[in-house]
Amino acid sequence: MAAELRYPIADPPAPGEVRALAAGVHWVRLPLPGALRHINVWLIEDGAGWALIDTGMDLPAVREAWQGPLALYLGGRPVTRILCTHHHPDHSGLAAWHASRHAARVWMSAAEERLLRFFVDPGSSPENARWRIDAFARDGLLETEELRSALAGVNFRGVVSGMPAHIEPLADGDVLDFGGERWVAHRVGGHTDAQIVFHAPDHGLLISGDQVLPRISSNIGIYPERADRDPITSYLASFDRLGRLEPEPLVLPSHGDVFEGLAARLAELRTHHAATLERVVGFAREPTSARELADRLFRRPLDSMNLVLALGESLANLEHLARTGVLEVLESPGEPRRFRRAA
Ligand SMILES: [Zn+2]
Numbered sequence: 001m002a003a004e005l006r007y008p009i010a011d012p013p014a015p016g017e018v019r020a021l022a023a024g025v026h027w028v029r030l031p032l033p034g035a036l037r038h039i040n041v042w043l044i045e046d047g048a049g050w051a052l053i054d055t056g057m058d059l060p061a062v063r064e065a066w067q068g069p070l071a072l073y074l075g076g077r078p079v080t081r082i083l084c085t086h087h088h089p090d091h092s093g094l095a096a097w098h099a100s101r102h103a104a105r106v107w108m109s110a111a112e113e114r115l116l117r118f119f120v121d122p123g124s125s126p127e128n129a130r131w132r133i134d135a136f137a138r139d140g141l142l143e144t145e146e147l148r149s150a151l152a153g154v155n156f157r158g159v160v161s162g163m164p165a166h167i168e169p170l171a172d173g174d175v176l177d178f179g180g181e182r183w184v185a186h187r188v189g190g191h192t193d194a195q196i197v198f199h200a201p202d203h204g205l206l207i208s209g210d211q212v213l214p215r216i217s218s219n220i221g222i223y224p225e226r227a228d229r230d231p232i233t234s235y236l237a238s239f240d241r242l243g244r245l246e247p248e249p250l251v252l253p254s255h256g257d258v259f260e261g262l263a264a265r266l267a268e269l270r271t272h273h274a275a276t277l278e279r280v281v282g283f284a285r286e287p288t289s290a291r292e293l294a295d296r297l298f299r300r301p302l303d304s305m306n307l308v309l310a311l312g313e314s315l316a317n318l319e320h321l322a323r324t325g326v327l328e329v330l331e332s333p334g335e336p337r338r339f340r341r342a343a
Pocket of ligand 1: 086088191210
């Protein structure tokens with residue numbers, strides 16, 4: 001299946017660089033620490049200025065890129081609008097900073113605004129961290145000093161330039177006009193509650209955020225602050241919608257390279273999730289907590305932050321199988337919830 005994915009841009013931009021694509025869209029790559037190493041964000045010609053889709057994380061190297069080579073590329077034309085696909089800090093981290101520098105408005109879905117506020121509001125962070133630790137404990141995650149500091153909100157606040165003063169709501173089906181080109185907003189669930197991806201039907205382009213990535217699978221997890229308690233169902237439902245886009249679009253993902261072959265990639269991801277669910281059913285012959293499942297699914301040492309992500313994914317698989325009647329939930333006082341194959 002992987003052979004069906006094609007990467008038509010021979011020389012992707014290096015971090016801090018830009019490439020012009022079709023229909024007034026420009027591919028910006030920004031540095032990002034950790035295994036991902038970069039995030040792609042998109043500049044779209046918008047009349048006399050530029051609309052910006054996603055911003056990069058608030059890190060010195062990213063601000064330097066925007067103030068150096070990218071400022072030259074913008075050529076003195078203003079940033080007119082800042083649109084965030086979702087609240088994660090690599091996507092929204094510099095939204096407030098860009099908004100104040102360019103006197104531009106920030107747009108994101110209402111559910112993503114709520115999640116960004118949850119992590120960024122300084123006053124609420126200590127209670128939020130406590131509440132999350134208690135919620136994770138119900139699924140067997142031990143409270144450690146490392147976990148407390150990872151969840152203290154410091155990490156998120158350190159890489160986000162603050163809450164934008166004003167956010168305009170983006171909703172499913174909104175039609176945006178960028179320099180006379182039509183872009184349609186699609187709300188897609190699974191990776192987070194209400195990510196917005198952008199489709200330009202006349203040019204066959206899809207800005208896919210973290211929903212569809214070419215080489216890695218997106219984190220699909222259950223977290224205490226999120227409303228969606230069955231993100232696997234939401235994620236797979238979004239494939240039906242994205243798979244119907246005609247003609248099959250060129251995909252502009254947040255990580256990795258621009259690619260052709262959306263249907264092939266959606267089929268690979270469906271297979272991946274079906275295989276994971278099957279493994280989980282196998283492990284659940286014995287009662288299994290989300291924490292125990294995380295060790296079996298991710299067989300490598302994980303730091304606290306990655307352990308939280310692994311726990312979220314494990315729980316998403318268990319909850320999905322419990323909702324479909326394949327597993328049953330076992331509760332006993334003082335013990336984490338465990339899941340077992342239904343009789
Ligand atoms: Zn994300």
